[in-house]
Amino acid sequence: MSxxxxxxxxxxxxxxxxxxxxxGILIALCSSLLGxxxxxxxxxxxxxGLSHVAFGAIAIASVLQYATESSFSELIDKSNQMIIVLPLxxxxxxxxxxxxxxxxxxxxxxxxxxxxxxxxFGYLLMNIFSTSSNISGDVxxxxxxxxxxxxxxLSDVWLCIILSIIVLFVFVFFYHKIFDVxxxxxxxxxxxTNTNRYNLLIAIIIAVIIVxxxxxxxxxxxxxxxxxxxxSVMRIFRSFKMVTISSAVLSVICTFLGIVISILASTPVGSxxxxxxxxxxxxxxxVGKIMRRx
Amino acid sequence: xxxxxxxxxxxxxxxxxxxxxxxxxxxxxxxxxxVGENGSGKSTLMKTLLGLTSPLSGEILFEDGLKKNEIGYLxxxxxxxxxxxxxxxxxxxxxxQNRKGIRPFYNKEEKSLAMQNIKKLGIDEFIGTCYRxxxxxxxxxxxxxxxxxxxxxxxxxxxxxxGLDPLVTNEMYQLISDLNKDGITxxxxxHDINAAVTYANKIxxxxxxxxxxxxxxxxxxxxxxxxxxxx
Numbered sequence: 001m002s003x004x005x006x007x008x009x010x011x012x013x014x015x016x017x018x019x020x021x022x023x024g025i026l027i028a029l030c031s032s033l034l035g036x037x038x039x040x041x042x043x044x045x046x047x048x049g050l051s052h053v054a055f056g057a058i059a060i061a062s063v064l065q066y067a068t069e070s071s072f073s074e075l076i077d078k079s080n081q082m083i084i085v086l087p088l089x090x091x092x093x094x095x096x097x098x099x100x101x102x103x104x105x106x107x108x109x110x111x112x113x114x115x116x117x118x119x120x121f122g123y124l125l126m127n128i129f130s131t132s133s134n135i136s137g138d139v140x141x142x143x144x145x146x147x148x149x150x151x152x153x154l155s156d157v158w159l160c161i162i163l164s165i166i167v168l169f170v171f172v173f174f175y176h177k178i179f180d181v182x183x184x185x186x187x188x189x190x191x192x193t194n195t196n197r198y199n200l201l202i203a204i205i206i207a208v209i210i211v212x213x214x215x216x217x218x219x220x221x222x223x224x225x226x227x228x229x230x231x232s233v234m235r236i237f238r239s240f241k242m243v244t245i246s247s248a249v250l251s252v253i254c255t256f257l258g259i260v261i262s263i264l265a266s267t268p269v270g271s272x273x274x275x276x277x278x279x280x281x282x283x284x285x286x287v288g289k290i291m292r293r294x
Numbered sequence: 295x296x297x298x299x300x301x302x303x304x305x306x307x308x309x310x311x312x313x314x315x316x317x318x319x320x321x322x323x324x325x326x327x328x329v330g331e332n333g334s335g336k337s338t339l340m341k342t343l344l345g346l347t348s349p350l351s352g353e354i355l356f357e358d359g360l361k362k363n364e365i366g367y368l369x370x371x372x373x374x375x376x377x378x379x380x381x382x383x384x385x386x387x388x389x390x391q392n393r394k395g396i397r398p399f400y401n402k403e404e405k406s407l408a409m410q411n412i413k414k415l416g417i418d419e420f421i422g423t424c425y426r427x428x429x430x431x432x433x434x435x436x437x438x439x440x441x442x443x444x445x446x447x448x449x450x451x452x453x454x455x456x457g458l459d460p461l462v463t464n465e466m467y468q469l470i471s472d473l474n475k476d477g478i479t480x481x482x483x484x485h486d487i488n489a490a491v492t493y494a495n496k497i498x499x500x501x502x503x504x505x506x507x508x509x510x511x512x513x514x515x516x517x518x519x520x521x522x523x524x525x
Contacts, residue, residue: 040374173398180391183378184369190344191392191444192363238424239381 004264011263019152020269024216024255026164028225031213032251033171034206035230036243037182043097047223049115050093050210055142055219056118057088059125062138082159086211092118093207097199144218144270152215163212167205174201179240216255217270228277229254235288254280297322297360297448297479298343303352305338311350312338318498318506322358322447325471325480327490327497329521334501336483340450343481360448363392366441368451371433380425382436386412389443404443411439415469431462438469442478449473451482455489467493487521 011017038044061081096111122142126135152160171178180188181198189195206226213222229251230243237243258273265272296319303316313335320326330336341347343354344367366389387400387408394400400408412418415435420428425436434454441449454470455463471493474480484490490497490509497512499505505517512518 036379040378042374175398176388176391176394176400179380179384180388183375183380183385183388184372186346186369186372187367187388187440188391189346190363190365190367190369190450191389193391234377234379238379238427240379240384241381243379 007264008260016150016152017263019154019157020150021256021259023152023157023160024259024269024273025252026160027209027213027216028229028251028255029248030164030167031209031222031225032229032247033167033244034178034202034209035226035228035247035251036234036240037178037202038206039227039230039234040182044223044227045111046093046096046206047210047226049096049111050089050207051214051219051222052115052122053092053118054085054089054211054214056122056125057085058142058214058219059122060088061085063125063129082211086208089211090204090207093203093210094200097203142214142218143220144268150269156215160212160215163208167208167212170201170205174198175244178202183240217273221270221274224274224277225251225255228274228281232277232281232284235284236291250280251277295322295358296320297356297358299355299357300343301353301355303339303342303354304350305335305342306350307338307347313500313504316352316498316500316504320448320479320481320496322479323474323477324496325474325494326482327494328481328483328500329485329487329490329497330500336500337452339500340452340481340483344450364445364447366443366445366449368434368437368441368449368454370452370456371437375425375433377426382412382417382421382423382425382428383408385425385436386439386443389440392444408439408443411442414442415439429462430458431466434458434466435469442473446478448479448481451480453483453485455484455486463489491518491522 038047058081061084064084092114096114123139126139177193177198178201180193181195181202185195209226210222213225217225229247233243233246233250237246254276255273258276259269261267261276262269262272299319300316304311304314305316306312312333316339318326328336328339338347342349344365345363387404389411390400390404390407393404409418412421415438417432417435417439420432425433428436438449438454449470451470455466458466467489470480470482474493480494482490482494491513494509497505497507497509497518499512499517499521503517505512505515507515513522
């Protein structure tokens with residue numbers, strides 16, 4: 001035990017570990033907030049689709065980086081990829097939610113189409129315009145986030161903090177509206193709420209969260225971070241407020257545990273966090289079942 | 295004094311008209327039942343009255359100070375709601391969303407209005423219960439309380455008793471009838487023609503032939519007799 005603590009405190013002296021913890025916790029907090037809405041609106045898969053789009057966008061960004069290498073390569077470093085990745089993902093999110101609104105099947109198909117297409121093009125671009133000798137390593141990092149969380153610099157951290165604050169503020173401010181359009185869109189529309197506007201808002205927040213969370217767990221595992229906490233606490237809690245708050249708390253706990261375990265056991269960060277999420281889901285399901293019986 | 299008037303209304307979607315030449319007016323305090331076969335355009339008419347879809351032609355006039363978003367709506371339950379983790383209070387107070395406007399949180403007045411309507415519909419004993427754990431009849435009461443938070447004037451009910459057992463169905467009709475006696479105008483879309491002629495004072499029958507008039511006229515009309523015998 002004391003061994004573990006001394007190892008942890010040793011690691012805590014490195015700034016990149018502290019950065020990883022700060023960013024990890026912020027991302028966990030934000031990503032869990034809209035999980036409830038996405039799960040309940042049957043949009044769970046959108047997270048997955050968007051993360052693939054973001055993967056394609058990262059590929060485009062790195063190609064642009066390659067193409068402009070000679071002139072201003074310093075300008076477009078890793079964090080500046082955001083300038084390309086974020087808008088592309090937001091646009092895709094808007095398109096996906098637009099098509100998914102009234103026609104369920106079309107929405108499903110659209111998600112599959114866009115996500116797989118983006119994945120394929122992303123990998124293709126990365127291969128054709130490869131900037132490094134280790135393409136499979138790059139791809140693996142983007143898909144599973146294996147090391148990117150540990151290579152954050154200070155500007156990444158600040159970007160993450162600012163975006164998280166914006167997401168949190170928007171969510172709190174529009175909390176009741178988000179509830180209204182999630183619970184009953186037709187009723188909301190009938191009393192004059194502009195549901196399209198709030199669906200758009202949800203799409204944009206989700207896109208921002210996905211792009212943020214890709215740093216932490218990589219694009220393949222992103223939707224786990226969004227939906228697992230929500231699904232877990234929905235087994236036990238019975239009001240929207242409690243579900244929202246507790247999923248945020250659970251998400252932060254899981255991510256913290258995941259990062260610490262990954263440091264101690266030298267496992268990949270992203271998959272460790274998701275594994276912890278899965279374990280907690282199992283525990284919550286069990287507790288939920290027992291509670292219902294008695 | 296009529297509060298809603300529909301003139302030469304043609305309903306439908308881009309693909310074509312569902313029903314046409316609909317003319318009727320609703321007075322304050324009316325209990326109007328909209329009946330007709332499946333696919334005759336009942337739901338479309340209701341959605342048009344609520345402003346969810348726009349009519350192909352014709353117009354709907356809201357008079358006597360009634361605003362378009364002052365109509366309370368009891369929709370049919372959706373799949374999403376079946377396992378929605380929300381407390382009764384959260385659902386009911388969401389009826390105040392148009393009052394609240396852009397303000398991020400509900401104020402005292404809105405909270406007390408929600409409580410009032412919860413008590414009015416006799417669901418205050420379940421206040422801490424989760425919406426998804428309630429029985430079908432109780433869920434309908436919760437949604438009705440929510441609709442009452444949105445309006446003091448007009449309620450539009452979409453098949454309010456579908457999926458309820460006979461006992462609960464009668465309770466529900468009684469409840470709606472009581473609300474009507476309190477002065478709330480009721481517009482109900484229903485399959486249940488017998489209940490329609492029992493509780494409503496006006497009937498709108500849409501289909502190939504359109505009938506609008508009092509319940510008594512409807513029972514004696516050709517179209518009404520045929521429809522009643524079928525049932």
